[in-house]
Amino acid sequence: MLKKLYKHEFIALYRALLPLYGVLFGLSVVTRVLSFFADNSNDIISFCIDTLTVLSSITITGIFIVGFVYIIVRFYQNLLSKQGYLTNTLPIKTYKHIICKLVCGIVVQISGVVLMIISLIIMFGTKAGIIKLWNFLLSGYNSFSKAIGNANTIAMLIELFILIIISLATNLLMYYACMAIGQQFKNRILASIIAYFCIKTATQIILIVLITVCSFVSADFAKIILANSTVTTLTQGFMLFCIALVLIEGAVYYFITNHFLSKKLNLE
Amino acid sequence: MDKILECKSLTKNYKGNMALSNVNLSIGKGKIVGLLGPNGSGKTTFLKIGAGLLTPTFGDIAIGGNFIGVETKKIVSYLPDHNFLTPSMTVEGMVTYFEDFYTDFSREKAESMLNALDIDKKAKIKTLSKGTQEKVELILVMSRKAELYLLDEPISGVDPATRDYILRTILSSFDGNATIIISTHLINDIEQILSDVIFINHGDIVLCDTADNIRSNTGKSIDAYFREVFRC
Numbered sequence: 001m002l003k004k005l006y007k008h009e010f011i012a013l014y015r016a017l018l019p020l021y022g023v024l025f026g027l028s029v030v031t032r033v034l035s036f037f038a039d040n041s042n043d044i045i046s047f048c049i050d051t052l053t054v055l056s057s058i059t060i061t062g063i064f065i066v067g068f069v070y071i072i073v074r075f076y077q078n079l080l081s082k083q084g085y086l087t088n089t090l091p092i093k094t095y096k097h098i099i100c101k102l103v104c105g106i107v108v109q110i111s112g113v114v115l116m117i118i119s120l121i122i123m124f125g126t127k128a129g130i131i132k133l134w135n136f137l138l139s140g141y142n143s144f145s146k147a148i149g150n151a152n153t154i155a156m157l158i159e160l161f162i163l164i165i166i167s168l169a170t171n172l173l174m175y176y177a178c179m180a181i182g183q184q185f186k187n188r189i190l191a192s193i194i195a196y197f198c199i200k201t202a203t204q205i206i207l208i209v210l211i212t213v214c215s216f217v218s219a220d221f222a223k224i225i226l227a228n229s230t231v232t233t234l235t236q237g238f239m240l241f242c243i244a245l246v247l248i249e250g251a252v253y254y255f256i257t258n259h260f261l262s263k264k265l266n267l268e
Numbered sequence: 269m270d271k272i273l274e275c276k277s278l279t280k281n282y283k284g285n286m287a288l289s290n291v292n293l294s295i296g297k298g299k300i301v302g303l304l305g306p307n308g309s310g311k312t313t314f315l316k317i318g319a320g321l322l323t324p325t326f327g328d329i330a331i332g333g334n335f336i337g338v339e340t341k342k343i344v345s346y347l348p349d350h351n352f353l354t355p356s357m358t359v360e361g362m363v364t365y366f367e368d369f370y371t372d373f374s375r376e377k378a379e380s381m382l383n384a385l386d387i388d389k390k391a392k393i394k395t396l397s398k399g400t401q402e403k404v405e406l407i408l409v410m411s412r413k414a415e416l417y418l419l420d421e422p423i424s425g426v427d428p429a430t431r432d433y434i435l436r437t438i439l440s441s442f443d444g445n446a447t448i449i450i451s452t453h454l455i456n457d458i459e460q461i462l463s464d465v466i467f468i469n470h471g472d473i474v475l476c477d478t479a480d481n482i483r484s485n486t487g488k489s490i491d492a493y494f495r496e497v498f499r500c
Contacts, residue, residue: 004368015356085352089319090369091341186283267321268282 002100005092009104012078016070017063017108021115024059027052028119035123056123063112071105072175076192080183084267094262098176098254105172106165148235159239166243170250174199177253180260183267203249272297272416272447273318277327280313280471287313289471290327297415298444300461302479302490303451305468306498311451312349314468315418318449319346332415342371345414349421351401355394359387359404366408378411381437385430399426406434410441417441417448423457431457455491465490467497 031052037045078087079097087097121130145153178199182192271294278291288310295301303311316322317329320336331340353362359382366373382389385403393401402425409417422438423431431454439461442448452458465482467475474497475482479490486493 001369008365008368012354012356082350082352083354085319085321085346085348085350088321089341089344089346091338092369093338264323265321266323267316 001092002096005096005100006104009100010107013070013074013104013108016074017067020059020063020066024056024063024115024119025122027056027059028122031056031123053123056119060116060119063115064109067108067112071101071108071172072179075101075105075176076179079261080179080188080267088265088267094265095258098257098261101176102169102172106168109168152236156236156239159236159243163239163243163246166246166250170246170253173250173253173257177256177260180257184260184264186268199253270297271295273329273331273449275327275329278314278317278324278329279326280310280317280322281325286471288317288324291471291473293466293473293476295447295449295464297447299447299463300438300442301447301449301464301466302455302458302462303449303466303468304455304490304494305451305474309468310471311468312420313471315346315420315449315451316348318416318418319344319348321346321348343415345370345409345412345417347406347409347417347419347422349424351398351405353393353401353405356392358390358392359396360389362393362404362408363389366411370412372413374411374413378407381407381411385433399430402426403430403434406437410437413443413446415446417446419448419450421452422450423452423454435461455494456489459490462490467494469498 031049034045034049034052077083078101088094141153144156148156175196178192178195179188181195182188182190185191273293273295275291275293278288278293279286280288291310291314303314305311313322317324317336318331320341329336332343334340354365357365363375363378363382366378367375379389382404385407387396387400387404387407393404396404406419406422409419417438419438423434426434435458438448438450450458450462459479462479465475465477465479466473477485482490482493488496
């Protein structure tokens, strides 16, 4: 049943986003085809390529904005508006709905990035260009490796990737939590917006307090760490600290969402 | 007799407005129960709590011996008073959706009812009229072999001919083990199929008895007695 939940969620998300993906793909292909004729210094073709490039840039931006907004809207529509009358009566636990929407939301956002890279390659990618890009990435990797002490570069990149994924999840969960709180009130959308500002403010205050307390209490502790650490352990430690922080934040949003949707559901 | 639904001191308070007030109720298996009351009496609130869409402020409700949760949702088929269909999906897509999530759903039964009502399976929900959408909803809900059907105003938005078909459908789905709770204002239309009747007003259960008892005790039809009790 869980597989079917994911199937329907992906279908619902991509049904709305695929047309936009199709537009970007089409623009990329047409731009590439036109670029074969651009050598003749034909002004009209150059103008068309420039226009298509601008349109593609707008579509790429649109894919990210529309994709993100649609993920949020879909959560609201499917769980907290009229469709929620069906979704919430399915014999599936609430946390499975939340995780399903979260996973699909992350995948959709990542697929937007992948599509953007593919469309850029289609538009501008030549063999020489790709080799140049590869060399650029390789030199970037080497510089990064050197900067962190020539050790565990792969591990660092994996941690960075995990941090990005967790950040995407936490960001979505924050919006889910706002909507879950908002559904408790008569004007749900207004209440969700107010919940957003309250959560944002509370998070900022907690972070500031945390940083202040840490810097005040652990000045000596920091000296000891700095004296006994290499660049590698320091950067890795910092990365793990960031992952833990974002993970805790995401977990709090998840529990808020799950609590309000499973214990205080209020589909008036 | 086995009970399918039991509630104790069930209370729902909407920020000062008491929608259900200390309701104690037991409904046995194999009944067709009419949940009748004027607007704002608490009918929809009661059904929503049974379906797991609202959390009671106080009290307990158990269906099939379980508190509201995944186990009760497996055996409850709920028709809300709101349109729950996804506008961008086709009728066939909605049938598949139900088939995917409810093990007691019969695709054959749904398709046969769609054919009988001449509803195009390939049509998108958003292209259907409001009445046809309501028919699709009812077909989906009644194509499950549930133990408890909670039907909130199932015949309010359809023409009299379809109303007869729907009532026949409800009766044909009733196999003696299932229980159906119907909330409606159109008492006259459903009176003949009711075995039990609950009158509800301002969140209180005013009356709970068999339809035959009410008719013999009052000498009136349920519809006439309802008009007398709830006269404005």
